[in-house]
Amino acid sequence: MSPALPEGDVAPDDGRLPASALEGADERAFGVYLHVPFCTVRCGYCDFNTYTATELGGGASQHAYADTALREIALAASVLPPRPVQTVFVGGGTPTVLSVPDLSRMLGGVRDAWGLADDVEVTTEANPDSVTPESLAALADAGFTRVSFGMQSAVPHVLATLDRTHDPRRIPDVVRWARDAGLAVSLDLIYGTPGESLDDWRTSVESALATGVDHVSAYALVVEAGTRMAVQVRRGELELPDGDDQAAKYELADDLFEAAGLGWYEVSNWARTPADACRHNLSYWRGDDWWGIGPGAHSHVGGVRWWNVKHPRAYADRLDRGLSPAAGRETVTGDGALLERLMLGVRLAGGLSLDALPEDARPSVAGLVADGLVDGREAIQGRRIVLTRRGRLLADAVVRTLAG
Numbered sequence: 001m002s003p004a005l006p007e008g009d010v011a012p013d014d015g016r017l018p019a020s021a022l023e024g025a026d027e028r029a030f031g032v033y034l035h036v037p038f039c040t041v042r043c044g045y046c047d048f049n050t051y052t053a054t055e056l057g058g059g060a061s062q063h064a065y066a067d068t069a070l071r072e073i074a075l076a077a078s079v080l081p082p083r084p085v086q087t088v089f090v091g092g093g094t095p096t097v098l099s100v101p102d103l104s105r106m107l108g109g110v111r112d113a114w115g116l117a118d119d120v121e122v123t124t125e126a127n128p129d130s131v132t133p134e135s136l137a138a139l140a141d142a143g144f145t146r147v148s149f150g151m152q153s154a155v156p157h158v159l160a161t162l163d164r165t166h167d168p169r170r171i172p173d174v175v176r177w178a179r180d181a182g183l184a185v186s187l188d189l190i191y192g193t194p195g196e197s198l199d200d201w202r203t204s205v206e207s208a209l210a211t212g213v214d215h216v217s218a219y220a221l222v223v224e225a226g227t228r229m230a231v232q233v234r235r236g237e238l239e240l241p242d243g244d245d246q247a248a249k250y251e252l253a254d255d256l257f258e259a260a261g262l263g264w265y266e267v268s269n270w271a272r273t274p275a276d277a278c279r280h281n282l283s284y285w286r287g288d289d290w291w292g293i294g295p296g297a298h299s300h301v302g303g304v305r306w307w308n309v310k311h312p313r314a315y316a317d318r319l320d321r322g323l324s325p326a327a328g329r330e331t332v333t334g335d336g337a338l339l340e341r342l343m344l345g346v347r348l349a350g351g352l353s354l355d356a357l358p359e360d361a362r363p364s365v366a367g368l369v370a371d372g373l374v375d376g377r378e379a380i381q382g383r384r385i386v387l388t389r390r391g392r393l394l395a396d397a398v399v400r401t402l403a404g
């Protein structure tokens, strides 16, 4: 289903945070993630914490979910004093399997708990076959500002391998409906699906760009252990592409996005202008504060990180009993904090200040520049570590080198 949660320390039943986490909170950006753990069909490659009606069995119904999530929001509001929420991201799962009134009530709960910033960004993820012109207009009326569609590919045989149910011809329509409703639009693409040729991938990227969207995310397919796709690969029914194929597809996408006026701002994300970037995701990479509502959701406030129980039934049980759904937590300090800062910061086009590196890691930067992984001019003149395109392909290796 999805990876096991970390071990961590015991989290208190009332959800209280250590005083240290709240110090200086007003100075830090604050976002809310709302997890919706439901999908109509499970895609064979996906190990997100999400459940179809069959997988869910009895209890923890979709219909009761908004009320359950509102209970966690109320608990969070009792722990974290009001401060304007800059970004809300409703993800999943497939948030749009819930009704717009339910999504709207959850957003209303966040508004009542902390207040929303005047320029708040409110995104929902959506499957292309789970929206209509009316539902998108209703989302905009409810206060949503942005929608991110799981397009994945424009090529029918690739979509079939991914178990996607939507008709790719619907993509231009859903983008137009969303824009007509006044929503900013992003498309998610996946590259490296078994059987996908370079031309198939070109078709997908060109189709995404033809819609005129201002934001695209492109992810390399990860075959997660325990998924149906992992079984198909193990049995030899599906053949995975090699690393060169993935790299060629990343480079092709980057070329096509750049030529269409979308620049990378994070290794897997491209936007037309800085204002089109996803501010919510940027806040994760910058290490801001966020509260994750929902089963399995992770939160981070002032260096304290915690995670909720994973199953929707266990989540609802705890909230019904007036208890925090947190399953464990940890305070990120020392080497762990440094590694996290490196892993997140290095992925951004804005890079990472050399001053953020410990003294003993700085000599390794010259080697990374010599290997063509880090931009030499940025390192010398800007005192920043900014990945070259080759570096973006090997971002994890760069982090390992920097972390020593």
Ligand SMILES: C[S@@+](CC[C@H](N)C(=O)[O-])C[C@H]1O[C@@H](n2cnc3c(N)ncnc32)[C@H](O)[C@@H]1O
Residues within 6 Å of the ligand: 045, 046, 047, 048, 091, 092, 093, 094, 125, 126, 127, 128, 149, 150, 151, 152, 188, 189, 190, 219, 220, 221, 222, 223, 224
């Ligand atoms: C929660 S889903 C988006 C919303 C919706 N459920 C959908 O799939 O259309 C988030 C995104 O994660 C990406 N994703 C999920 N599993 C992945 C995997 N194993 N490898 C690469 N990308 C993956 C997909 O691009 C997907 O659009």
Ligand code: SF4
Residues within 6 Å of the ligand: 038, 039, 041, 042, 043, 046, 047, 048, 050, 092, 093, 094, 127, 150
């Ligand atoms: S629809 Fe999205 S969240 Fe649901 S199983 Fe497919 S990729 Fe995962």
